[in-house]
Amino acid sequence: MLDVRKLRLLRDLAHLGTIAAVAEAHAYTPSAVSQQLAALEREAGAALLARTGRRVALTPTGRVLVTHAEDVLAALERATAALAATRTGLSGPLRIGAFPTAMRTLLPPALVALGRAHPGLDLCVEELDPAAVPPKLRDGTLDVALVHDYDLVPIEPDPALETAPLLDETIFIAATGPRDLPACRDEPWILASPGTLCHTMTVRACEAAGFIPRVRHHADDFVTVLTFVAAGQGVAVVPELAAAPVPGGVVLTPLETRRRTRLAYRAGAARHPAVSAFADALGARPPGRRGTARGGGRHGQQ
Template identity: 70%
Template sequence: MLDVRRLRLLYDLSRLGTIAAVAQAHTYTPSAVSQQLSALEREAGVALLERNGRRVTLTPAGRVLVVHAETVLAALEQATAALVAVATGLTGPLRIGAFPTAVRTLLPATLVALGRHPGLELTVTELDPVAVPDALRERRLDVGLLHDYDVVPVEPDPALDTMPLLDETVFLAIPEAGPPTALAADELSADAGSPADGSALGAVRDAAWIVATPGTLCHTVTLQVCRAAGFTPRVRHRADDFTAVLALVAAGQGVSLVPQLAAAQPPDGVRLVPLPTRRRTRIAYRRGAAAHPAVAAFVNAIRAATDEFLTR
């Protein structure tokens, strides 16, 4: 019989790549992880790993077992959800991960709704969406929010199930007047209900830009959108918080791309021009966890909060 905990270590090795990374994710020592994987090989009766000095790779048998491990781990999530479902009321921890704009706009009403279940122990962690999949797989989160953009789609994670929550307009945020844009009115003629074409971006090709930190999805999206319009943005400032971004735009320090959630209440001095680009947010949880009562309650609550927010 194969030990499930050891299967999880093998699965994590397949995605993390090194025994050291697996050890860090599980707060084990590398030696302990190696011992557990060796024990799994004895249980399986075949070699699962090829060792070459400090490097470890999966054998063909190891890769086959990883595929089955995904199914086993998802089935365990389903079994856990079924057991919890027969209990009376919603109880236990619910660890939520979300990006800053969602924490500010969608989660307050969501948490109020979930607060009607006093047995739930709610914990929110503000995370960049790129960190959410690992946190879910490593069981540091129970549910989280992911997003991508139509211009930079993200491949689905086989260990996770997701469902759509929100499809947002992305805006070009510009100062109302004055440098650095000095744009003619006819160049930015789109209204809030009609996305502008590439001419809006072309009109700010020589402007100073406020962009996110390199390596973040928002930074990649800005570069992609500008390059598609035929130019590379001239970066003046870097900021990851959209409140700070909009304050800099209002101060005439540059232009930026801002999604709908972040642009709900722009400061005075900012004009928002809708673009065809879309940001897509999804609710994510481990495969098999959809029927878990706490996860289902979160899904219902955040969907209601999102609908309420969009109708304001």
């Protein structure tokens, strides 16, 4: 019989890439992770990892087992959700992740509504970039999260996660006068921090317009970004959620690309009462609960 805890370690190795990263995610030592994976190989009766020096990679058999591990873990989530549905009332922690503009706009009214409807829930929120969400959902640090991606930066599917669509946003060029993207070729730019989705999206949008942005400032808070634009410090790309209020002297010109915001959770957890209650408070529609939602599906990163 294969051990579920060891299957989870193998699944996380497939996502995280190194034993050290798996150990950090689970608060184990690398030695302990290696021992558990070696025990899983004995249980499976086959080599799951190919070792070259200090590096490991999944064998074809290991990749097959990871696929089945995802199904097993999703089934456990569904069982957990079914058990939770038999209880009266919602209580305990609900750990929520959200990106900064969602923290400021979408989340506060949802938290108020959820707190009134389910006062037994202990709502715990963490602000983070969407790229940091998938590992925190997989390891149970978060229960649900608000994430986003862009037409120009689509997210690769992650079989461990599912999403429900929430909203699509227009993306704008913010400048001191109306101008399209090609007209910003020679302007200084204000970009988000490297490694964030917003940074990657802006660079790709500029590249699609035939140039590489000349970066003057890095700022992740869009209020700051718009203030800098108003001060003549450069141009920037901002999503609709972040575009209000607009400082005097700043003109927003819409682009064709869009940003999509979604509610993310572990595969199999859509029917968990706490996840359903949070989705209701946001107006999201998890697939399989109230009909198939437009754009619903699986999500992963970042």
